[in-house]
Amino acid sequence: MQIVILGCGRVGSTLARMLDAEGHDVTIVDQNADQFKRLGPGFRGTALIGNGIDEDTLRRAGIEQADAFAATTNGDNTNIMTAQMAKHLFHVPTVIARLYDPIREETYRVLGLETFCPTTLGASVLKEKLNKAGASAARARR
Amino acid sequence: MYIIVAGGGKVGYFLSKSLVAEGHEVLIIEKNAKKCLAIADDLGSIVMRGDACEAATLEETGAARADVIVAVTGDDEDNLVICQMAKVKYHVPRTIARINNPRNEKIFKLLGIDVTVSTTELILAHIQQEISAPDLIHLLRLRHADLEIVEARITPDARAAHRPLRDLGIPSTCAISAIIRNGKVVIPSGETCLEPEDEVIAACAPASEDALREALGTRDVPR
Numbered sequence: 414m415q416i417v418i419l420g421c422g423r424v425g426s427t428l429a430r431m432l433d434a435e436g437h438d439v440t441i442v443d444q445n446a447d448q449f450k451r452l453g454p455g456f457r458g459t460a461l462i463g464n465g466i467d468e469d470t471l472r473r474a475g476i477e478q479a480d481a482f483a484a485t486t487n488g489d490n491t492n493i494m495t496a497q498m499a500k501h502l503f504h505v506p507t508v509i510a511r512l513y514d515p516i517r518e519e520t521y522r523v524l525g526l527e528t529f530c531p532t533t534l535g536a537s538v539l540k541e542k543l544n545k546a547g548a549s550a551a552r553a554r555r
Numbered sequence: 556m557y558i559i560v561a562g563g564g565k566v567g568y569f570l571s572k573s574l575v576a577e578g579h580e581v582l583i584i585e586k587n588a589k590k591c592l593a594i595a596d597d598l599g600s601i602v603m604r605g606d607a608c609e610a611a612t613l614e615e616t617g618a619a620r621a622d623v624i625v626a627v628t629g630d631d632e633d634n635l636v637i638c639q640m641a642k643v644k645y646h647v648p649r650t651i652a653r654i655n656n657p658r659n660e661k662i663f664k665l666l667g668i669d670v671t672v673s674t675t676e677l678i679l680a681h682i683q684q685e686i687s688a689p690d691l692i693h694l695l696r697l698r699h700a701d702l703e704i705v706e707a708r709i710t711p712d713a714r715a716a717h718r719p720l721r722d723l724g725i726p727s728t729c730a731i732s733a734i735i736r737n738g739k740v741v742i743p744s745g746e747t748c749l750e751p752e753d754e755v756i757a758a759c760a761p762a763s764e765d766a767l768r769e770a771l772g773t774r775d776v777p778r
Contacts, residue, residue, distance in 0.1 A: 466632055468658050490608055490632040493639075494662075501665050516610040517636070520643055 417442065417479045417505075419465040419495055420486030424511065424531075426451035428483060433458045440474045443486075465495045471503065481507040489514050496526055556580065559621045559647075561607035561637045562628035563590045566653060566674070570627060572598060582616050607637045610644055618645035627653040635659075638668045664698070691768060694756070703759050704732075707771050711751040714772020721745035723770045728760040 414437045418425050421443035429441045429452060439458035442465055443449065449460040463470035465486065476482060482499040484492035489512045496510035509527045512518040518530040556579050560567050563585030574581045575598060583598075584607040585591050594602045605612035607626070618624065624641040626634035631654055638650035651670040654660055663671045680693055695704040709716055715723050720731055720743055734741040735754040741747065749755065749771075759767055 466659070467656065468662075488632065490630070490636040494632040494635050497635075497666055498662050502662055514609070517608070517640070520610070520640060524639075524643060 414438070414480040415475060415478055416440070416481045416483070417471070417474045417476050417499075419443075419482070419484045419492070421445075421448035421451060421460070422485065422487060423451070425483075425485035428485065429458060430456060440479075442470060442474050466491060466498075468498070468502070471495070471498065476503045476505060479503075479505050481505065482509070484508075484510040487513075489517055493517065493521055493526070500526065556622040557617075557620060558582075559584065559607075559613075559616055559618060559624045559641075561624065561626040561634070562653075563587070563594050563602060564627070564629060566627040567625075568594060568598075570625065571601065575601065584612060584616060608633055608640065610640060613640060613645060618647060621645070621647050623647070623649045623651060625651045625653075629655060631655050631659050635663060635666065635668065639666065642667065691764060696761075701760060703761050703764070705757050705759050705764070705767070707755045707757070707767075709749050709751055709753040709755060709771065713749075713751070715749045715770065716751050717748055719746050719748050723749075725770045726759075726763040726766040728763040729767045729770075730758045732756050732758050 416432055416437050416439050418429050418439065418441045421441050425441060429439050433439045433456055440461060441452070441458060442461045442463055444462065444464055446462050452460060461474050463473065465471065476499060482496065482505045484496045486492055492510040492512060496508050499505040500508045509529060510521070511529050511531065512521065513530070513532050515530050515533050518528045522528050558574055558579050558581050560571050560581060560583045563583045567583055571581045571583050581601050583594060583602040584605055585594065585602060586604070586606055588604055591602050591604045603616060605615070607613065618641055624638060624647045626637040628634055634652040638652050641647040642650050649669050651672065652663055652668045654663060654671050654673045655675055657673045657676045660671050660673055683692065691705040691707050693703055694706055725731060731743050733756040734743050734747065735756065736750060755771065757767060
């Protein structure tokens, strides 16, 4: 698959490395060249400096031929806008946006965007772990 | 009308000032506390501190009863999200967004924003109007109708000077709507002669712009 990832933070760079290791053709875009250090020496994909909210940057990243696009910058609005550009302007078949704000996540899910919210996901994992730990601690006390 | 203005920068501030003067109910949403204080000092308590991208903020402003939301922050992605949230969650009937990168106009339209104002393009148009040869100046573009309103200044040596309109070969997809002569409006007929220093206002299909330039003979003539 040909995949474009926007944002080379912890999540974006890890995702890029994983997909690259699986043999996919990965292009990762970030405004800050320093961020590409996270990719490590083994990364064989393309790292492109640029502003994702710019048609030209997305084109240079090969969005017109891409099979998938993932928006993982730390700005929810940037992810929302670029994901919608990928979906409606460039007709990328698979588009996913990472959104921290659960309300925005819900709104855009309703609008048909594939979204992923680490806030609700992280909270529910934590809750589950706490519940389990709490239950076994309570049993041990009895 | 109840108008919510998202963004209390220079554009938001002066816009709100005018809207208040026109008698509208205005509420400015601004993130920065200092800017909020400055606006409140000047315009009264019509400003709320908060992030207009957040549903909770919009809820608090009573967005559900707003007639218009105008998003004029300096970031296109924020303006897009503000308008979309207002439309989808609060059914605000009219959304107006400021665009900084003119290229983003297409995607905003595609995503259902009612009106976009490209500040960069506006400034560019004004600069062109001031410095360039009296070519056609774009006053307004009606995108849904594929129509432009343009202005041309007739120079003394223009091909069209001293000649009646019907002899100029104006393309059929253009209509000369008005002539401004010595500050007064003249509604022209085919017999009307164009005079030097006339400002010609025309409705024109973008594709026939070149033909109109040709007919008026205004191209490449220094002012």
